[in-house]
Amino acid sequence: MAVRRGILALALLHSLTCRVYAADVEVLALFGERAMLRIDGEKHLLRKGQSTPGGIRLLDVSTEGASIEIDGDDRYYPLGVRVRAHHRAPDTEEVQIWRDPSGMFRTVGSINGLPVKFLVDTGASSVAMNSAQARRLGIDFRVIGEPAAVMTASRLERVYRVRLDTVKVGAITLRNVEAVVLDGAQPDSPLLGMSFLGRLQMANEGRRLTLSRIR
Incomplete structure (x- = not known):
């Protein structure tokens, strides 16, 4: 449907409810207190204590892997091993x-x-x-x-x-x-x-x- 000229703006609102899905998580590289993670194909370089925009948090880093918190569940992820984890995506306005x-x-x-x-x-x-x-x-x-x-x-x-x-x-x-x-x-x-x-x-x-x- 064509938007009539003269209308200043249209604001379309989307309420996206929480959804649970399986996230692919892989620790790609380790740099002291930082880790390069690949989550559902997207890379994130995080320092210990930081979180992705989706709320997945890097808790700790060792020489062989990283501890990651997903929806309050702490889990150790070895370097180079891809793991599928259940993740509840946050509500977005x-x-x-x-x-x-x-x-x-x-x-x-x-x-x-x-x-x-x-x-x-x-x-x-x-x-x-x-x-x-x-x-x-x-x-x-x-x-x-x-x-x-x-x-x-x-x-x-x-x-x-x-x-x-x-x-x-x-x-x-x-x-x-x-x-x-x-x-x-x-x-x-x-x-x-x-x-x-x-x-x-x-x-x-x-x-x-x-x-x-x-x-």
């Missing part, structure tokens, strides 16, 4: 955002429970909004904010640094998100910057931007 006709990623969401229309901006270090938007959201930035100055594309701007209780886009809600309020009319739309995006996994696939988080 995912949002897909589509480019609008102007080529920008825009999506609806909320700040502190109140609705907003975000412009996704990976060049912005923080979530950002203008003073009128902050007042509509009940953010008394002159009282709770920390005065500062930032360089925008055109000039030095006075801002107030604040902390947002919640920022939500689709199924993804993050708490205690850093934001800045610009003392003026810019930006036109609240910017969904890296203080939110940087806490997620992002995949830019041309017309579609996928945001995801493992719970």
